[in-house]
Amino acid sequence: MKTSLVAVDFHGQGCADCAVRGFSVCASLDQFEMREFEQLSRRVSFASCETVFAQEDRSSCFYNLLDGVMRLYKLLPDGRRQIVGFVLPGDFVGMTTEERHGFSADAIGPVTVCQFAKLPFGRFADDKPNLLRRMNELAVQELNQARDHMVLLGRRSAEEKVATFLVGWRDRLVELRGPSNIVPLPMSRQDIADYLGLTIETVSRTFTKLERDGIIAILPGGVSLRDSARAEALAAA
Amino acid sequence: MKTSLVAVDFHGQGCADCAVRGFSVCASLDQFEMREFEQLSRRVSFASCETVFAQEDRSSCFYNLLDGVMRLYKLLPDGRRQIVGFVLPGDFVGMTTEERHGFSADAIGPVTVCQFAKLPFGRFADDKPNLLRRMNELAVQELNQARDHMVLLGRRSAEEKVATFLVGWRDRLVELRGPSNIVPLPMSRQDIADYLGLTIETVSRTFTKLERDGIIAILPGGVSLRDSARAEALAAA
DNA sequence: GATTCTCATTGATCTGAGTCAAAGACTGGA
DNA sequence: TCCAGTCTTTGACTCAGATCAATGAGAATC
Numbered sequence: 001m002k003t004s005l006v007a008v009d010f011h012g013q014g015c016a017d018c019a020v021r022g023f024s025v026c027a028s029l030d031q032f033e034m035r036e037f038e039q040l041s042r043r044v045s046f047a048s049c050e051t052v053f054a055q056e057d058r059s060s061c062f063y064n065l066l067d068g069v070m071r072l073y074k075l076l077p078d079g080r081r082q083i084v085g086f087v088l089p090g091d092f093v094g095m096t097t098e099e100r101h102g103f104s105a106d107a108i109g110p111v112t113v114c115q116f117a118k119l120p121f122g123r124f125a126d127d128k129p130n131l132l133r134r135m136n137e138l139a140v141q142e143l144n145q146a147r148d149h150m151v152l153l154g155r156r157s158a159e160e161k162v163a164t165f166l167v168g169w170r171d172r173l174v175e176l177r178g179p180s181n182i183v184p185l186p187m188s189r190q191d192i193a194d195y196l197g198l199t200i201e202t203v204s205r206t207f208t209k210l211e212r213d214g215i216i217a218i219l220p221g222g223v224s225l226r227d228s229a230r231a232e233a234l235a236a237a
Numbered sequence: 238m239k240t241s242l243v244a245v246d247f248h249g250q251g252c253a254d255c256a257v258r259g260f261s262v263c264a265s266l267d268q269f270e271m272r273e274f275e276q277l278s279r280r281v282s283f284a285s286c287e288t289v290f291a292q293e294d295r296s297s298c299f300y301n302l303l304d305g306v307m308r309l310y311k312l313l314p315d316g317r318r319q320i321v322g323f324v325l326p327g328d329f330v331g332m333t334t335e336e337r338h339g340f341s342a343d344a345i346g347p348v349t350v351c352q353f354a355k356l357p358f359g360r361f362a363d364d365k366p367n368l369l370r371r372m373n374e375l376a377v378q379e380l381n382q383a384r385d386h387m388v389l390l391g392r393r394s395a396e397e398k399v400a401t402f403l404v405g406w407r408d409r410l411v412e413l414r415g416p417s418n419i420v421p422l423p424m425s426r427q428d429i430a431d432y433l434g435l436t437i438e439t440v441s442r443t444f445t446k447l448e449r450d451g452i453i454a455i456l457p458g459g460v461s462l463r464d465s466a467r468a469e470a471l472a473a474a
Numbered sequence: 475g476a477t478t479c480t481c482a483t484t485g486a487t488c489t490g491a492g493t494c495a496a497a498g499a500c501t502g503g504a
Numbered sequence: 505t506c507c508a509g510t511c512t513t514t515g516a517c518t519c520a521g522a523t524c525a526a527t528g529a530g531a532a533t534c
Contacts, residue, residue, distance in 0.1 A: 074384060074385075074387075074388050076388065076392060076393075076474065077473065077474045078474055080392045080393075081392070082387055082388040082391045082392045084384045084387050084388075095373075095377055096377055096381070097374050097377055097378070098381070102381050102384060102385075103384060126366055126370075127366055128366075129363055129364055129365075129366055129369060132366060132369035132370060132373065133363070133369060135373055136332075136369065136372055136373055136376060137334050139373060139376035139377055139380060140332055140333055140334055140376055141334070142380055143376060143379055143380050143383060144333070144335070144339050146380060146383035146384065146387065147311060147321045147339065147340060147383065148311075148339075149387055150311075150319055150321050150383065150386055150387060150390055151311050151313065151319040151321075153387055153390035153391045153434065154319045154390045154431075154433070154434030155313060155317045155318070155319045155434060156313075156317075157520080157521095158520075158521065188481070188482090189481075189482060189483095190481085190482095194391075196391070197390065197391030197392060198521075198522090199521075199522055199523080200481090200482080200483095201482095201483080201484085201521085201522075201523080202520090202521055202522075203482095204482060204483050204484080205483080205484080205521090207482095207483090208483075208484085220530085236314065237313065237314045237315055394490080394491095395490075395491065425511070425512090426511075426512065426513095427511085435491075435492090436491075436492055436493080437511090437512080437513095438491085438492075438493080438494095438512095438513080438514085439490090439491055439492075440512095441512060441513050441514080442491090442513080442514080444512095444513090445513075445514085457500085
């Protein structure tokens with residue numbers, strides 16, 4: 001998949017024409033606040049596979065993804081990797097009170113972010129209850145997703161894991177791009193494996209099995225959910 | 238373990254003498270705000286194994302644990318259970334923007350909570366950036382813990398899981414009660430299994446193995462970390 | 475269009491943790 | 505003190521998913 005997964009326009013540098021403005025943190029700001037906020041932000045692009053920030057880096061910035069997809073992951077000392085989330089446009093990343101990032105973030109395909117230095121951002125947010133509440137909302141949402149993912153990692157079979165991932169990923173894309181059962185998968189099989197707590201071989205076999213069972217069709221760069229009802233059933237129970 | 242795990246005094250009903258005041262959400266309030274806040278709260282006790290709130294209940298309240306231990310868990314339709322966290326005094330539970338709770342909370346042994354109705358709490362917090370920031374801080378902290386737990390569930394062996402759990406639980410108790418390598422475990426083996434994504438038999442066998450290896454000693458109602466360096470090594474790598 | 479790479483798939487085999495079954499060990503109550 | 509109930513430990517066996525080892529299929533380079 002060479003083309004950007006989610007096409008987002010940003011000709012200018014302003015917030016006014018930002019594709020992500022309507023549903024990200026900034027949605028909580030009025031025009032006046034936004035103008036000030038704009039001064040704190042900087043657009044930065046990364047090439048495919050570049051690291052936006054790494055585990056143990058000083059956490060000096062927050063990021064708002066504008067375009068592309070990122071993976072967030074933690075590494076164990078011996079190299080085992082757990083992907084803790086995939087990031088889509090509009091998602092806010094890097095919120096932390098810690099001195100250093102607890103995980104790494106890198107680009108899956110080319111990526112553009114809106115970057116904020118932590119300190120000025122903090123000062124700006126300090127007397128903006130709207131923004132603080134919005135950030136709370138986002139943190140709590142993420143926490144809910146994290147808990148769902150714990151259930152998946154701790155208590156589900158390989159087949160359930162893969163089906164849950166596909167349905168969940170589709171639903172996130174539907175939010176951004178509208179309904180479709182074609183599910184682009186910009187991440188590698190290894191990424192999916194590290195997200196689901198499986199090996200690449202098991203992911204591959206499970207894809208094949210789901211295709212054999214008529215639940216999905218494997219396409220270059222993604223899958224098509226042929227029988228989304230059955231996929232959803234696997235994801236639910 | 239019959240006695241309360243963490244003894245906390247609360248003779249009166251006020252916040253002033255609340256054992257948890259110094260390190261919970263309320264730490265962010267000044268005396269004046271606290272007086273108002275006090276009016277919103279109500280102390281409620283639960284007997285062992287009583288449910289404080291259940292998955293799919295309307296989320297009408299937040300809770301601040303004052304005394305005892307709770308487990309938070311999610312159930313799959315077929316009864317599989319994943320414990321997503323254990324709650325200790327000072328922890329804030331139930332924060333959500335959703336209409337309904339995404340998980341259940343029940344008492345492990347007798348429990349006392351400080352309960353707030355969601356709506357008045359929200360109104361109160363609305364213009365208190367200090368409180369909002371504190372809540373953010375707590376949410377982000379929890380998110381970090383959740384991500385660590387994902388690594389554990391997805392990428393660690395049974396032995397690493399159990400060692401990590403014991404070290405982590407000890408560290409949380411040390412925060413509350415001061416240093417000790419005696420680790421009381423008020424939760425059952427089944428609880429530990431459902432927290433670590435294992436079966437009760439595997440947990441039991443792993444405890445036995447750690448004891449055989451001289452890393453822990455199994456006591457009634459808990460364990461003693463005999464060789465905490467080796468336990469920590471298992472937990473780290 | 476041949477040559478590498480990298481990534482995905484498939485097959486054969488192994489193993490860590492699950493399952494099933496039984497025996498201990500506590501706990502609370504009569 | 506005995507009994508019933510619950511929780512924990514242990515043993516024997518199984519199996520889902522990991523590991524090891526090719527093979528296949530695109531994409532990138534020359």
